[in-house]
């Protein structure tokens with residue numbers, strides 16, 4: 205509004221100072237114009253600050269919403285989408301929205317007020333001249349309509365290309381070890397260059413259409429202003445309007461023209477942002493194929509206690525179902541009844557066929573079978589990362605499908621084959637499974653996992669930063685951290701995927717001791733690769749192509765199952 209008032213100042217300067225030759229009036233007008241400019245600048249500061257702040261806020265809120273949605277999605281979503289692409293939604297797409305809200309909308313708002321104000325003041329100054337301007341407006345809007353669509357389309361294409369590049373960077377840098385060991389750097393650089401050029405190509409198309417849009421609008425609006433100024437100059441000569449009025453009118457016409465140009469540019473930006481938000485919304489609307497489940501929809505089922513009330517020392521005989529009842533030591537803690545499963549991405553390939561077995565509280569059950577037999581898949585099914593196609597899984601007496609995923613998962617402590625370490629301190633890595641644990645409890649768990657000694661050897665002890673993916677640890681150390689994590693979780697059922705990677709004899713000894721100390725406390729299901737693990741198991745399940753082809757103790761299976769016998773002989777040899 206201050207800039208609009210400036211037009212009136214100009215009128216005063218021209219008519220009463222300049223044309224009338226009044227010096228003191230000229231000076232007063234200058235003062236007035238300076239004050240208006242000062243007010244306008246302060247207003248600009250406020251507008252800029254508030255709008256850019258708002259842009260950042262919107263961006264932060266979208267990122268927060270997106271992340272909290274993503275962590276609820278099931279593994280099948282991540283199996284099908286590429287992480288780099290998802291990361292690009294966070295970075296480039298939200299940044300685009302941020303700049304549109306922060307800068308674009310702010311400029312559009314200013315331009316809109318200016319445009320309307322300028323039109324009103326133009327009409328007051330000269331109605332006829334304003335009518336001429338009105339004829340020009342639809343001509344300006346035409347290219348916006350025609351070219352805007354193209355801009356939007358190519359904006360989406362180039363954002364997609366940026367996302368693919370994100371995937372490429374993510375994969376290459378995470379797996380840099382493998383790439384370098386096979387001297388694959390040049391090929392990686394080649395694919396990256398191709399990806400960067402692809403972005404450049406789609407961007408140039410977008411830029412071309414946008415540049416064309418801006419140029420056309422500029423040409424049409426400037427030509428209109430010149431024509432109107434010419435008509436106005438004729439009016440001044442004929443005495444219909446004063447020179448000051450013409451000056452103010454041209455000033456307003458330029459303001460209005462510039463505002464329209466800005467608005468059209470922002471519309472281009474908005475179209476680009478629409479592409480980005482479409483992709484964000486798409487991601488937000490992906491729902492997990494595993495319902496998180498409200499806790500205990502069926503009131504007749506004995507509810508598990510809320511986690512705060514869960515006693516830290518879980519009874520090895522089973523887990524608490526509610527305050528009154530511990531699971532009966534004579535009843536299975538886990539029952540798989542005739543289950544079948546195929547991955548949602550490959551529904552035609554059945555991975556698990558009619559598997560049935562049960563696990564008693566405190567038992568140590570080993571699962572053996574060839575690579576690809578479906579052992580890890582069974583673990584995923586127990587924790588309900590996927591839903592089974594048929595059959596039933598019972599946890600205690602409750603059907604797995606009737607329990608919330610939160611409650612299912614807090615019955616299990618998983619030690620995966622490849623221990624996962626996060627880029628944080630040793631303390632936080634262990635505490636991941638039980639965030640309320642004290643440092644003393646963490647140390648106790650680390651001692652039980654035979655990790656305490658090597659942790660103390662680090663300069664910063666438990667506060668040592670482990671680096672991305674635990675690059676600062678050896679294989680055996682990583683495993684012991686993962687075991688300490690599982691001990692600290694104090695969960696009733698331990699799922700253990702025995703590492704196949706060879707550790708040196710002393711590491712192996714430590715890891716084995718750590719595992720033994722963990723297994724005595726809980727019910728354990730272990731995917732076994734070593735004879736020493738299976739020999740003492742209470743029950744051994746032999747899995748072959750997703751089917752249970754034998755179960756029993758070591759001696760029974762040696763006599764009854766050729767596959768098991770082969771496993772044992774391989775171990776012995």
Ligand SMILES: Nc1ncnc2c1ncn2[C@@H]1O[C@H](COP(=O)(O)OP(=O)(O)OP(=O)(O)O)[C@@H](O)[C@H]1O
Nearest residue numbers: 283547549550555574575576577578579580581582
């Ligand atoms: N996300 C997935 N989507 C589709 N198929 C999968 C997926 N994960 C595993 N599979 C397939 O399921 C089968 C069983 O895999 P699983 O990982 O359970 O085997 P495993 O017995 O644990 O093998 P290993 O001992 O080598 O780890 C394999 O044929 C594998 O190709």
